[in-house]
Amino acid sequence: xxxxxxxxxxxxxxxxxxxxxxxxxxxxxxxxxxxxxxxxxxxxxxxxxxxxxxxxxxxxxxxxxxxxxxxxxxxxxxxxxxxxxxxxxxxxxxxxxxxxxxxxxxxxxxxxxxxxxxxxxx
Numbered sequence: 808x809x810x811x812x813x814x815x816x817x818x819x820x821x822x823x824x825x826x827x828x829x830x831x832x833x834x835x836x837x838x839x840x841x842x843x844x845x846x847x848x849x850x851x852x853x854x855x856x857x858x859x860x861x862x863x864x865x866x867x868x869x870x871x872x873x874x875x876x877x878x879x880x881x882x883x884x885x886x887x888x889x890x891x892x893x894x895x896x897x898x899x900x901x902x903x904x905x906x907x908x909x910x911x912x913x914x915x916x917x918x919x920x921x922x923x924x925x926x927x928x929x
Contacts, residue, residue, distance in 0.1 A: 891897065902908040 903910065
């Protein structure tokens with residue numbers, strides 16, 4: 808049986824050479840096995856994180872779209888209300904009935920100096 812000499816790295820114990828060779832082979836082989844496993848694990852973790860982030864972003868996007876649609880509906884309703892309030896009939900009715908205003912009997916067009924000159928001629 809092969810045995811290392813005394814004074815080796817393991818102290819005064821004698822370890823068979825086949826055992827240290829096997830351990831060295833396992834250590835070398837472990838690097839070839841563990842490195843790809845670690846890389847695959849890292850890829851899976853990153854993939855899961857990106858998928859989770861994507862689902863979160865899509866949920867937030869759907870919420871923003873719903874809010875946009877709601878605000879668009881409210882905006883459309885307000886535009887209809889504004890168009891109803893801006894009609895000439897509505898303005899005239901509000902001015903005469905609620906505010907007590909009276910519509911003028913004659914309307915003069917032109918500047919004030921023109922109207923003053925006409926008043927002096929007559």
